[in-house]
Amino acid sequence: MSTNHITSAGIDFGGTSVKIGLCRGPEIIATAERIPTEEHDGPSSLLDAIVASLKELEIEHGEIFSIGIGVPGLVEADTGFIHGLTNVPGWDNYPLRRILIEKTGLPVVVENDANAMAYAEWKYGAGQDKNNIVALTLGTGVGGGVIINGKPLRGATGTAGEVGQMSIDFQGKVGNYGTHGALEKYMGNQEIAEHAIVKYADIGEAKKVKDCSPRRIAEAAQGGDEIARQIWGDVASWLGTALSSIVWVINPEAIIIGGGIAKAGDLLFDPLKQKLASQLSTVTWNGTDVLPAHFGNEAGIIGSAALAAEEVTQVPAS
Amino acid sequence: MSTNHITSAGIDFGGTSVKIGLCRGPEIIATAERIPTEEHDGPSSLLDAIVASLKELEIEHGEIFSIGIGVPGLVEADTGFIHGLTNVPGWDNYPLRRILIEKTGLPVVVENDANAMAYAEWKYGAGQDKNNIVALTLGTGVGGGVIINGKPLRGATGTAGEVGQMSIDFQGKVGNYGTHGALEKYMGNQEIAEHAIVKYADIGEAKKVKDCSPRRIAEAAQGGDEIARQIWGDVASWLGTALSSIVWVINPEAIIIGGGIAKAGDLLFDPLKQKLASQLSTVTWNGTDVLPAHFGNEAGIIGSAALAAEEVTQVPAS
Numbered sequence: 001m002s003t004n005h006i007t008s009a010g011i012d013f014g015g016t017s018v019k020i021g022l023c024r025g026p027e028i029i030a031t032a033e034r035i036p037t038e039e040h041d042g043p044s045s046l047l048d049a050i051v052a053s054l055k056e057l058e059i060e061h062g063e064i065f066s067i068g069i070g071v072p073g074l075v076e077a078d079t080g081f082i083h084g085l086t087n088v089p090g091w092d093n094y095p096l097r098r099i100l101i102e103k104t105g106l107p108v109v110v111e112n113d114a115n116a117m118a119y120a121e122w123k124y125g126a127g128q129d130k131n132n133i134v135a136l137t138l139g140t141g142v143g144g145g146v147i148i149n150g151k152p153l154r155g156a157t158g159t160a161g162e163v164g165q166m167s168i169d170f171q172g173k174v175g176n177y178g179t180h181g182a183l184e185k186y187m188g189n190q191e192i193a194e195h196a197i198v199k200y201a202d203i204g205e206a207k208k209v210k211d212c213s214p215r216r217i218a219e220a221a222q223g224g225d226e227i228a229r230q231i232w233g234d235v236a237s238w239l240g241t242a243l244s245s246i247v248w249v250i251n252p253e254a255i256i257i258g259g260g261i262a263k264a265g266d267l268l269f270d271p272l273k274q275k276l277a278s279q280l281s282t283v284t285w286n287g288t289d290v291l292p293a294h295f296g297n298e299a300g301i302i303g304s305a306a307l308a309a310e311e312v313t314q315v316p317a318s
Numbered sequence: 319m320s321t322n323h324i325t326s327a328g329i330d331f332g333g334t335s336v337k338i339g340l341c342r343g344p345e346i347i348a349t350a351e352r353i354p355t356e357e358h359d360g361p362s363s364l365l366d367a368i369v370a371s372l373k374e375l376e377i378e379h380g381e382i383f384s385i386g387i388g389v390p391g392l393v394e395a396d397t398g399f400i401h402g403l404t405n406v407p408g409w410d411n412y413p414l415r416r417i418l419i420e421k422t423g424l425p426v427v428v429e430n431d432a433n434a435m436a437y438a439e440w441k442y443g444a445g446q447d448k449n450n451i452v453a454l455t456l457g458t459g460v461g462g463g464v465i466i467n468g469k470p471l472r473g474a475t476g477t478a479g480e481v482g483q484m485s486i487d488f489q490g491k492v493g494n495y496g497t498h499g500a501l502e503k504y505m506g507n508q509e510i511a512e513h514a515i516v517k518y519a520d521i522g523e524a525k526k527v528k529d530c531s532p533r534r535i536a537e538a539a540q541g542g543d544e545i546a547r548q549i550w551g552d553v554a555s556w557l558g559t560a561l562s563s564i565v566w567v568i569n570p571e572a573i574i575i576g577g578g579i580a581k582a583g584d585l586l587f588d589p590l591k592q593k594l595a596s597q598l599s600t601v602t603w604n605g606t607d608v609l610p611a612h613f614g615n616e617a618g619i620i621g622s623a624a625l626a627a628e629e630v631t632q633v634p635a636s
């Protein structure tokens with residue numbers, strides 16, 4: 001059933017600011033001013049600001065039927081309690097769903113932010129016609145969300161889809177949670193820059209971090225720099241290793257890749273596809289689409305709102 | 319709804335023989351004589367023998383309501399076509415489901431054998447009270463099945479759950495389908511034996527393959543052999559690396575481990591749990607049960623029959 005006529009609010013709760021949009025289906029029909037998290041001293045004050053924004057949006061754009069909020073941390077699916085938000089202290093073990101329902105009287109969905117982004121891609125983006133997808137965001141770290149039969153896979157403790165913590169080397173670099181060879185420790189923005197500095201140093205060329213941002217390396221590769229091209233090959237090898245493990249276990253119809261590093265385009269996607277083709281059986285590889293993400297930064301708002309729209313059981317006449 | 323009153327046939331289609339049992343719920347109420355695959359010259363003859371066995375069982379034990387068959391290869395979920403059976407030539411692109419329905423007039427479920435085993439563990443075994451589990455069989459190779467919300471995860475091309483092909487080292491040994499660091503290339507029976515021979519040679523002790531079967535290594539470890547204990551530590555490190563990747567992506571409530579190598583018991587499970595605890599966040603590890611399989615060789619029959627029982631929509635009065 002289409003929910004495209006339902007107006008829902010999507011809230012993207014980031015480490016530095018909260019972004020709010022009103023959506024109908026994939027369209028963001030209005031956005032509120034960003035709310036900087038640091039201006040608020042804890043959950044109660046910040047949530048009051050969010051609710052005030054929602055009320056303003058409602059006055060201007062009509063009734064909001066439900067609210068979805070994507071958070072950078074663990075979500076207990078049943079209760080909507082949240083834990084361990086990245087870069088946002090003071091929210092541990094917080095009953096976000098209950099409090100937002102109390103403050104608004106509306107149905108509320110709380111979801112991990114990467115799952116919300118994956119849902120946006122599944123529902124309206126690059127994964128629209130698929131049952132099962134895995135969506136990644138490549139940036140400071142590696143985020144991921146898994147959609148199985150059209151629903152975000154949350155898992156036993158809300159940590160499903162943490163692709164950045166997958167191991168690509170049982171003797172490798174140690175990730176934030178102790179995993180040897182955690183993918184994120186190889187291909188976060190910072191780690192790619194460090195790898196590049198070493199590679200250039202090997203040929204006697206001194207580079208600094210700002211010369212080695214993924215964007216600069218992409219520009220260098222496009223300009224014919226052989227080392228820069230090799231770096232993208234290395235990134236593809238690391239990422240392809242983790243993705244082949246995902247395919248062997250989940251066998252999704254599509255892997256959808258977004259975030260800053262994905263902007264390298266073919267420089268990343270071409271060697272990545274080659275790597276996957278070499279790591280999978282022909283049948284499996286032929287059944288796996290590797291696609292750039294359709295949405296950019298707005299995926300969190302759209303996905304959260306889309307999940308919220310699903311919660312509206314009393315569908316008003318369209 | 320319980321299906322324990324429905325009599326279904328479970329067929330475990332192995333590389334050397336076909337095993338058939340009649341089940342009600344987790345109970346195998348009767349088994350037929352094993353049918354050696356090599357005695358039959360292709361699908362038609364073998365299927366006739368299977369159908370004859372089923373008819374005999376039915377005469378002796380009453381009506382069979384449905385048939386489930388687990389095969390060692392790829393299964394197209396919608397059509398029941400099978401592909402690439404391990405060690406069984408002549409079945410490629412074979413419409414197994416349709417042919418068995420034609421020959422018996424009964425509902426037929428065709429499933430990958432590891433998925434059928436995982437389903438048995440979920441429905442009646444170690445994973446009974448869980449939504450999502452991953453079940454492994456450790457033997458010649460590493461087989462696996464994933465159950466999500468009580469259903470086998472088949473994936474886009476029927477290759478979900480191929481845990482043995484997951485990578486634990488992006489520069490590692492190459493698996494059967496080209497994956498660098500494929501888990502199976504480290505901890506199949508044969509590979510463990512080869513690893514043991516090298517480890518003993520390093521201390522000047524010559525060993526042969528027959529001294530280094532997983533059972534012998536377990537006996538040696540139990541007898542206080544330090545090298546043997548280290549070998550189990552290595553196995554736990556390899557397996558734990560792949561399992562931590564599974565947990566980071568799927569976050570199942572339980573990982574269930576069976577097969578010959580799992581018979582090492584605490585020698586394997588203790589270091590494996592230590593490894594997983596060190597590779598996962600506390601919340602995630604606390605939410606992950608690591609359990610020995612409840613069923614042994616009979617899991618394939620029970621799981622296939624259980625899947626078949628679910629297909630009986632006209633449930634007879636119990």
